[in-house]
Amino acid sequence: EAGVAQSPRYKIIEKRQSVAFWCNPISGHATLYWYQQILGQGPKLLIQFQNNGVVDDSQLPKDRFSAERLKGVDSTLKIQPAKLEDSAVYLCASSLVSSGNGADTQYFGPGTRLTVL
Amino acid sequence: AQSVTQLGSHVSVSEGALVLLRCNYSSSVPPYLFWYVQYPNQGLQLLLKYTTGATLVKGINGFEAEFKKSETSFHLTKPSAHMSDAAEYFCAVSDGSGYSTLTFGKGTMLLVSP
Numbered sequence: 001e002a003g004v005a006q007s008p009r010y011k012i013i014e015k016r017q018s019v020a021f022w023c024n025p026i027s028g029h030a031t032l033y034w035y036q037q038i039l040g041q042g043p044k045l046l047i048q049f050q051n052n053g054v055v056d057d058s059q060l061p062k063d064r065f066s067a068e069r070l071k072g073v074d075s076t077l078k079i080q081p082a083k084l085e086d087s088a089v090y091l092c093a094s095s096l097v098s099s100g101n102g103a104d105t106q107y108f109g110p111g112t113r114l115t116v117l
Numbered sequence: 118a119q120s121v122t123q124l125g126s127h128v129s130v131s132e133g134a135l136v137l138l139r140c141n142y143s144s145s146v147p148p149y150l151f152w153y154v155q156y157p158n159q160g161l162q163l164l165l166k167y168t169t170g171a172t173l174v175k176g177i178n179g180f181e182a183e184f185k186k187s188e189t190s191f192h193l194t195k196p197s198a199h200m201s202d203a204a205e206y207f208c209a210v211s212d213g214s215g216y217s218t219l220t221f222g223k224g225t226m227l228l229v230s231p
Contacts, residue, residue, distance in 0.1 A: 042221030108160030
């Protein structure tokens with residue numbers, strides 16, 4: 001079974017530029033998550049989709065970050081404009097179904113390492 | 118709000134020695150608890166999780182963890198460390214409501230020396 005795919009793996013941009021990350025979850029997984037992992041910290045949830053609807057985006061900086069999940073499969077996370085503090089690894093994860101009880105196993109992709117200069 | 122505290126950003130052991138990585142949580146409701154491992158330049162992989170039932174949970178690669186409600190702890194152990202265990206380990210908590218949102222600790226880097 002193929003895992004969660006992400007691209008690109010690495011990206012270097014100048015501040016104030018825009019960047020987009022792509023995620024393809026495991027086939028059949030209804031729930032998709034985007035996390036931000038800053039060096040030395042644990043992952044922090046940015047946004048969570050159930051199929052193609054947003055169920056939690058409370059920690060997404062909406063003035064510069066946006067995400068979409070068209071057709072309930074692939075997802076794109078965009079940053080515009082980027083700031084220095086956005087340098088981090090952006091992880092995508094998916095789970096088979098959101099049972100609504102918090103016990104679902106999340107499967108993570110390899111991440112995209114973003115460096116903002 | 119829920120939170121996770123992992124004691125020790127780095128833990129060093131010798132190959133063959135006991136591995137103990139500490140995790141304490143805070144949650145207003147009975148929690149679901151997870152341990153994930155992250156190898157360099159890779160995503161996170163689930164080691165084990167506690168949802169309900171038996172408080173001693175066995176995971177992959179010989180790891181296990183025990184849920185102790187009275188101590189609000191979920192420490193990860195392995196009887197004998199192997200060089201391949203060197204990685205970063207994250208403890209996470211879900212409060213069991215909503216849509217499986219996880220709150221992660223800051224992680225503990227396990228270093229294994231020959």
